[in-house]
Amino acid sequence: MIRAHEAQAIREAEAPLLAATPTDALMTHAAFAVATAVLEELDRLGARRSGTTVLLLVGGGNNGGDALYAGAYLARRGLQVAAALCTDRPHERGLAAARRARVRTHDVLDAAGRPREELLTVLADRAGVWLDGLTGIGARGALREPLAGIVTALADRRAAMPDEPTVVAVDVPSGIGVDDGTVAGPVLRADVTVTMGAAKPGLLARPAEALAGRLVVVDIGLGLGEAALARLGPADVADLLRPPLPTDHKYTRGVLGLVAGSTTYPGAAVLAAAGALRTGVGMVRYLGPEGPTRLVHERFPEVVAGSGRVQAWAAGSGVDPADEGRAEDVRDALRRALADGLPAVLDAGALALAPERLPATVVLTPHAGELAQLLTERGERTSRADVEAAPLPAARRAAALTGATVLLKGATTVVAAPGGTTLTQADGGPWLATAGTGDVLAGVLGALLAQRAEDLAGGGDPDGALTAELAAAAALLHGRAGTRASAGGPVTALTVADALPGVVADVLASP
Numbered sequence: 001m002i003r004a005h006e007a008q009a010i011r012e013a014e015a016p017l018l019a020a021t022p023t024d025a026l027m028t029h030a031a032f033a034v035a036t037a038v039l040e041e042l043d044r045l046g047a048r049r050s051g052t053t054v055l056l057l058v059g060g061g062n063n064g065g066d067a068l069y070a071g072a073y074l075a076r077r078g079l080q081v082a083a084a085l086c087t088d089r090p091h092e093r094g095l096a097a098a099r100r101a102r103v104r105t106h107d108v109l110d111a112a113g114r115p116r117e118e119l120l121t122v123l124a125d126r127a128g129v130w131l132d133g134l135t136g137i138g139a140r141g142a143l144r145e146p147l148a149g150i151v152t153a154l155a156d157r158r159a160a161m162p163d164e165p166t167v168v169a170v171d172v173p174s175g176i177g178v179d180d181g182t183v184a185g186p187v188l189r190a191d192v193t194v195t196m197g198a199a200k201p202g203l204l205a206r207p208a209e210a211l212a213g214r215l216v217v218v219d220i221g222l223g224l225g226e227a228a229l230a231r232l233g234p235a236d237v238a239d240l241l242r243p244p245l246p247t248d249h250k251y252t253r254g255v256l257g258l259v260a261g262s263t264t265y266p267g268a269a270v271l272a273a274a275g276a277l278r279t280g281v282g283m284v285r286y287l288g289p290e291g292p293t294r295l296v297h298e299r300f301p302e303v304v305a306g307s308g309r310v311q312a313w314a315a316g317s318g319v320d321p322a323d324e325g326r327a328e329d330v331r332d333a334l335r336r337a338l339a340d341g342l343p344a345v346l347d348a349g350a351l352a353l354a355p356e357r358l359p360a361t362v363v364l365t366p367h368a369g370e371l372a373q374l375l376t377e378r379g380e381r382t383s384r385a386d387v388e389a390a391p392l393p394a395a396r397r398a399a400a401l402t403g404a405t406v407l408l409k410g411a412t413t414v415v416a417a418p419g420g421t422t423l424t425q426a427d428g429g430p431w432l433a434t435a436g437t438g439d440v441l442a443g444v445l446g447a448l449l450a451q452r453a454e455d456l457a458g459g460g461d462p463d464g465a466l467t468a469e470l471a472a473a474a475a476l477l478h479g480r481a482g483t484r485a486s487a488g489g490p491v492t493a494l495t496v497a498d499a500l501p502g503v504v505a506d507v508l509a510s511p
């Protein structure tokens with residue numbers, strides 16, 4: 001599991017260590033890790049250290065101090081190091097250390113505080129590695145001038161260079177929303193981000209996540225509390241799954257009630273059933289009109305048609321809320337879930353049919369457009385573009401407004417529980433962006449809720465912490481199934497479902 005902590009929590013955890021350790025001890029530790037990451041990256045690229053020039057981009061805070069100390073280490077290891085001082089107040093001791101190690105320093109601001117663009121360009125062109133130490137967790141809002149102009153000029157330069165430099169960000173790519181992953185202004189895209197103490201939420205949430213590259217987390221011994229955001233790995237998912245025991249029978253493994261597909265969209269019934277069956281449940285009970293029921297039976301004769309006892313519900317995939325008959329089936333499933341205190345997935349058409357308030361064991365699974373509509377219907381005018389610009393805050397807002405757990409689909413999936421638990425998963429590639437994969441996901445999640453219904457039903461998990469972890473686990477299984485089905489090429493939704501058993505087996509075998 002990767003755990004991310006907000007800037008304020010990092011500062012609070014840092015404070016006692018700063019007081020107890022010699023001046024700059026934490027900073028030199030951090031800087032050493034940055035220098036090591038640079039050397040490892042050069043090794044990975046097969047570049048010669050002695051022939052490589054590193055350009056330090058130095059801002060006025062401790063983030064610039066990290067870069068200067070890292071530059072000193074690198075200079076001692078035989079690299080050519082130049083520092084572009086993008087502030088009139090660089091970290092004094094870091095600067096002295098860099099100069100002692102023969103780092104060449106350049107003031108890239110003129111007397112009026114404006115960037116000397118020609119000098120910056122010359123320095124940028126000479127370097128094979130740029131180390132971004134402009135701002136870290138101390139930055140507030142979008143980068144201001146002169147840093148905004150410097151970053152914009154460097155990004156343009158990089159795009160024009162025949163051999164693009166490797167960019168290593170210190171702590172975070174300067175200018176990202178550290179706590180929320182938004183990108184309000186120019187940011188230099190990094191190939192590697194070396195982050196101190198713990199990951200930050202912005203490094204695990206889009207759009208900022210896409211600018212951070214490979215993430216290296218450096219342990220500087222911070223005593224941190226509960227994470228603000230987490231990302232599950234396969235071993236975490238293995239702990240959440242409930243594989244069958246010798247004593248199990250089909251009813252104890254969990255029965256999923258499925259209200260998906262309609263005469264207009266019959267395929268969704270097959271896809272959601274496939275997602276559930278391939279993830280593993282005791283039984284799927286399907287409720288739907290004749291056409292989709294027949295289609296389901298052609299593929300999956302094991303599905304039982306008609307109502308009966310279930311441990312969890314999945315409703316809404318392939319349902320048009322304007323289709324009155326089918327809408328009533330969804331409402332009925334939801335009424336039963338609420339009356340029986342059972343967990344449920346509400347997907348696609350069910351989102352528009354959901355009541356104002358829901359329990360945390362109900363998971364809403366919108367994509368960005370559907371989330372925008374959901375928020376707008378609850379009085380918070382939001383566009384799809386707004387959600388895409390700030391998916392993490394949007395999902396959290398929806399969880400707070402509805403009381404439900406929200407799984408926001410996209411390249412990175414965001415899961416937010418009303419009690420505050422937040423997870424993000426990025427396990428699948430963009431081939432997954434194809435019709436019907438969302439229906440499969442609803443089935444996967446339905447199966448996981450049915451497996452763990454004992455822990456969720458009847459008021460268990462009131463704040464949604466476990467529900468959210470199961471939703472994130474569904475995203476991981478689904479994403480990995482997408483990657484496995486794709487093997488670098490296109491997928492169809494049913495092939496994603498077909499890849500699930502192998503993924504479940506791998507996950508259960510993970511250390």
Ligand SMILES: NC(=O)C1=CN([C@@H]2O[C@H](COP(=O)(O)OP(=O)(O)OC[C@H]3O[C@@H](n4cnc5c(N)ncnc54)[C@H](OP(=O)(O)O)[C@@H]3O)[C@@H](O)[C@H]2O)[C@@H](O)CC1
Nearest residue numbers: 026027060061062063135136137138139140142143144171
């Ligand atoms: N504490 C430690 O020992 C350790 C800390 N560590 C490191 O410290 C970093 C945090 O350092 P920090 O607190 O000095 O803040 P930092 O991110 O450098 O930014 C402050 C500078 O940015 C400026 N600035 C702010 N907003 C801006 C904007 N929108 N646009 C433009 N400029 C803006 C601000 O200018 P001002 O607002 O003062 O004019 C000031 O100059 C952390 O990320 C990690 O790298 C590690 O070494 C581990 C040990």
Ligand SMILES: Nc1ncnc2c1ncn2[C@@H]1O[C@H](COP(=O)(O)OP(=O)(O)O)[C@@H](O)[C@H]1O
Nearest residue numbers: 367409410411429430432433435436437438439
């Ligand atoms: N660019 C992307 N990269 C990775 N996964 C994606 C991307 N775009 C969409 N996905 C995933 O594909 C699925 C699409 O679901 P959805 O939008 O509901 O499609 P549909 O309604 O056609 O089934 C979701 O699981 C989503 O997270």
Ligand SMILES: [K+]
Nearest residue numbers: 132135170174
């Ligand atoms: K930085």
